Amino acid sequence: MLINAAPDLPQQIRQSGALHPHSGTRGSPIKSVMLTGAEIDQIAGLLSLREREPFTLIATAATLDALASNPIFGALAPELVERRVASLAEPLQLPGGLQAELFATPGKVPLYLESSTAEAGSDSNVGIEIAAGGARIAYVPGAAAVTPAMIERLARADVVLFDGTLFRDDEMIATGTGTKTGRRMGHMPIEGEDGSLAALASIAARRIFVHVNNTNPILVAGSPERSYVEQRGWEVAEDGLEIVL
């Protein structure tokens, strides 16, 4: 998750160009990057941020360890890209007046570490809560289950971005794209009595599915599954989505 600027950034700062690339050939407005895990789709984008522009990389010890075990991420030069270890539920102050906390979320270690000695600790897969100017957003792109502590945290958010990987737990098997269930991959399904729709039915926040797999029929506008989640108050994220709090 890229933290570009505070959602409550004053208009004069927006107009100053603070959200646009700095002057110079390769300037970037990105000040901080927070990671929710070390799965490929969570970290591969870092390789596109390696052009010697400074930022702070914030993640749990487990995630930073996974990065450090891959020499390729040494391309994020340590003298420019500060690694900051975040503990769970530790309040973090970010540029632009943002506050953030990482919180425990059931999940698993990245696939490419499954055969290693790495074990899924409570900090292998996390969610992020971001607050600014009295508004809160929760970002949970991967969740194998919803815990009571998560419910408590999500209930106070204005917007929840939640794991929408699969509609059905056996979807990868049914479509011939894989041999594992969603839960085996660390992702709870949307449907069913132990799916995310049921688990988060009590949340008042604006709720948006993210991390949607290309087998998930909610991606298809007008599909029965899309209607099903929309009727229950959910949205489906799309490229370029902007959220105003």
Place this chain on the structure above:
Amino acid sequence: MLINAAPDLPQQIRQSGALHPHSGTRGSPIKSVMLTGAEIDQIAGLLSLREREPFTLIATAATLDALASNPIFGALAPELVERRVASLAEPLQLPGGLQAELFATPGKVPLYLESSTAEAGSDSNVGIEIAAGGARIAYVPGAAAVTPAMIERLARADVVLFDGTLFRDDEMIATGTGTKTGRRMGHMPIEGEDGSLAALASIAARRIFVHVNNTNPILVAGSPERSYVEQRGWEVAEDGLEIVL
């Protein structure tokens, strides 16, 4: 470099859909991937090919070792993605009637391995020569210099795709985007008496600059530098470029 299909593929095979994604949700027509080195821009794209589709990954021992030192590339499941070690100047038979050879090219180890014990061997950075149906193409995206052996190989090609990273050796320094010369990064400049224009002036092949850095003024249509290389018979590659042999 992705090898999709032979340039001399019969028309009936083209029309059969062999160049299009297979049936199924995630089919890919890619049969083989050859690497010229393990720098990030040469290998990061592999992470987008990890959806459990089979292909053969062909590279030198140095490059495959660099990949293996990064657990993240374990996502290319060994039971689906065969690693094939290629020696320099060893003729390789590829699907579609293609023949290929990797050849020594002066260069260096990837930046992220510079501080390790890895030393630049003759197989850290290579070029590729591909032949099919009597036509030849040479692909040299990174070259610190041109050797007599390279001249001999490039002279027999119909098309040469060559390292166009920088126009001037001090370009990164002059534009404030870096502190190193091109040669320090393993890339000879285009201009100058020891640049690529001079080194390859005797080659009769169609010549196209690739791997062009965003500081290189040949990217700007109508610039003096673009005119300079075009007047000397060179083209500048662009996204979507197709070459018919």
